[in-house]
Amino acid sequence: MVVDILILVSFFTFLWISEYASEKIIRAGIIGPIIVGIIFGQPLANILHHEWQETFLYLGYIGLILIIFEGGLTTRLDLLKANFGLSLIAAATGVLCPIGFSYLLLYLGFGYGAVETFIIGAALSATSLGTTFAVIAGASKDVDLSQTRVGAVLVSAAVMDDVSGLVMSSVIHQLGSLSSGGNANLGWLIGRPIVASAAMAILTPILTKWVFAPLFRKYIEHHFAKLDHLSNITLMILVLCAFISIASFAGTSILFGAFLAGTFLTYLPSKHPSGPFVVMSREEGEREKHKSPTFVHTFECYCLDAQTYVLAPLFFASVGFAIPFLDLWTGKAIWRGVVYTLLMLAAKFLVGAWIPISDAATRRASPKEESAQEKSAESPARESVASSVLPPALLLGMAMVARGEIGLLIVEIGYNNTDYVSADGFITAIWAILLNTIIGPIFVGLLVKFRGERIAKGKWGLVQAPGPELNASSSATLSEARMEEARQ
Template identity: 85%
Template sequence: MVAPFLQYHEPGIIDILILVSFFTFLWISEYASNKIIRAGIIGPIAVGIIYGQPLANILHHDWQETFLYLGYIGLILIIFEGGLSTRLDLLKANFGLSLIAAATGVLCPIGFSYLLLYLGFGYGAVETFIIAAALSATSLGTTFAVIAGASKSVDLSQTRVGAVLISAAVMDDVSGLVMSSVIHQLGTLSSSPAPNLGWLIGRPIVASAAMALLTPVLAKWVFAPLFRGWVEHHFAKLDHLSNITLMILVLSAFIAIASFAGTSVLFGAFLAGTFLTYLPSKHPSGPFVVLSREQGEKEKDKSPTFVHTFELYCLDTQTYVLAPLFFASIGFAIPFLDLWSGRAVWRGLVYTLLMLVAKFLVGIVIPISSFATCPRRSKSPAPQEKKGLSRTVHSTSLSPALLLGMAMVARGEIGLLIVEIGYNNTSYVSSDGFITAIWAILLNTILGPMAVGLLVKFRGEAIAKGPWGLVDAPEAGINGGSNVALAEGMMEEGRQ
């Protein structure tokens, strides 16, 4: 008879030492890769490859599955933190440019893929589309991880170029979800009854647009007035406990709605963070308007902000456990040994370079926008003045353009998800095509963050001081991590 409970057994010493070594190498590799190549995510990916099925298979299979789930929670928290700390006024001001950047980041990889894979390598049209869809996505988790890693020298979330990057990455993530939904059903399109292709494609688009539109509307006209009038003054009594309870409820609600509606859970996590930034009052006497976390904790009529609470309850666990597990889980999914045939290597490297260029081209929107919006004179400038103006635009936009293009390169979890759906759930993707795609996804996920880290190290200060750099927040005197003051750019302040 099986006991109706889990029987407690002391773990074996070998298992304990394996787990201790796994987490130790996760931390050491993250530190080393951050110091050496300024891209801390690379080390945990390498550790995942070594400890997981791709290479040594040291971890038990059920451990790897558990770490994958825990890592995905870490990914959700990375995106949620990004939503809490993102400058919404900058997102709104640069929305049009972000849309152009996102479209460039999707269309260029698809177009280049058909030129190389379909016309050059002879892959099928549908197979090429699936691989191209995987390489058109941008890793939202990696994007926020890169931004957080660079914030020690410059807080990219407070810059114009950072706002364009975040918006474009979110849009690419949603477009990747749409294509993954289509790919997931490709194997059943010929079945009877065939799925409704229009609804299959339209559902994620409609769901994403609806959530993006309804979130600010409901926040402004429904939830913010209720919160400010009836709730927020009670939060000062329990401080962090009230905050973390509301944060868990809001995050759970948004990701559940996103999942059942058919859009990205990660998109839901991002919206949950931005939703919370708008709820509290922005009046100087408001409970959440504080100069520091200590003020919110000590004064009876003040409360720590949601960012303060995230830092207290979640940040250490996310930084040292969940986020490394997420990047290690990417390593678990890399078929490492299959990558090393001569044919796989040269095709993978060629495709990697092409896909690097395809996303890197996104950065061109920065100098084009700078030139288009530079001050115009009533009279045509002299030829010498034109040259000087071109040099000025070039010098102030080159580094931000490089930053945007490099940061969009990483494909990460979204690219792996799409190509594995195509390989495992359809008959269109061959083993050769799958390995070619894996090469491009893996190397782009490594090279992009490396390039961003090095660029920020040497040019971060110049970017921050330039026209695409730091922008003073509304109510700049109210800071201390309180991002409620930053939601002004998304929606006008409602009357209390």
């Protein structure tokens, strides 16, 4: 009993220390817990009992759901809507380029099978949604990316990539039964997640705006001021459970459901200045009799500490549990894995190219302004445009690089449930997923540290909320809490 307790104490202690150290040294706090998971888990020392690792896996997944839910609560809906087209193109690029590049290297270069190449490429086409939101939250000490144009594009593209990853994992899961003569309907397997995701994405804002929000504002929200956080957290739990249940039974990603649950709650309260949820601070909502703390305030009060110090580190440690660390260290595995890693890094990095392309298209749409710039100072104008576009382009491209949990899930399904993925192909994919999940957040952290202010002040940076509609003070509360933690 004493030994087990000491093991658990040391595990959590190293989780916290490693996260703090990796955040301070390389500006990517998620790397430390992944390394601790590799060391304490089955991949290396296997110090933790198997039952503990399974328990931590489920607790970590709850942490992942809360990370995505928090992202939905703090996301600027107006920015998502304004940049939806660009986000769709960015997401398509982030899916098609990794699969296409995989065929060039794995199929034509390494001689892997066509189906095996598709499975590995599909695994590397999915952006880690949990890592994306963790990176955004970590960067909030320097700049609140959730309030920027480039942050809105990043969130939308990552969510779309997560949904596409679910579609591919569903298809790959059934490839084994199809190859052995099963009766699975491939068209339905592909179509169900797409239809379910599209239906939830379309129906949620429609029903929220025309049904749930009017009912909530007219009959419910004024009663919430009586119980403050208690009524808020009760509704938050019910909504989150409802959305992830609907998403699961419909056949789409429960992470997508968690994100929609957050955006649903963000839109519910009245945005009128006299509304109960329109407050300047958490203290005002708690103090004033006819005011209520916002849902962001309640998340900060009930969930933020548990998520930050326990559940989120457990999630990233569980990623380390799934990495076959000892099998990675052969000469063939290393050079193939590194080459494929670099190619997959470039494949996602290309997503950032849409920032300068979109900027150039916008400037061409206003020829009068462009001609005036050319007459006044052509060279300085071009330098100014480049300096305002390049940092957000780099940020978007590198933030999409991390693969994480979705990539591991897809390649493990392909390796364990089908006969198509070989051991060599599995190890090559693991190398690329692991290194990209490390490289992406590190680069983003350093970029935000040295260029965060320029990004925030540029045309792809911070955008002021339209009046009281999105209560900026509420959406900034989590960032302020993390900044206070950093100062301490």
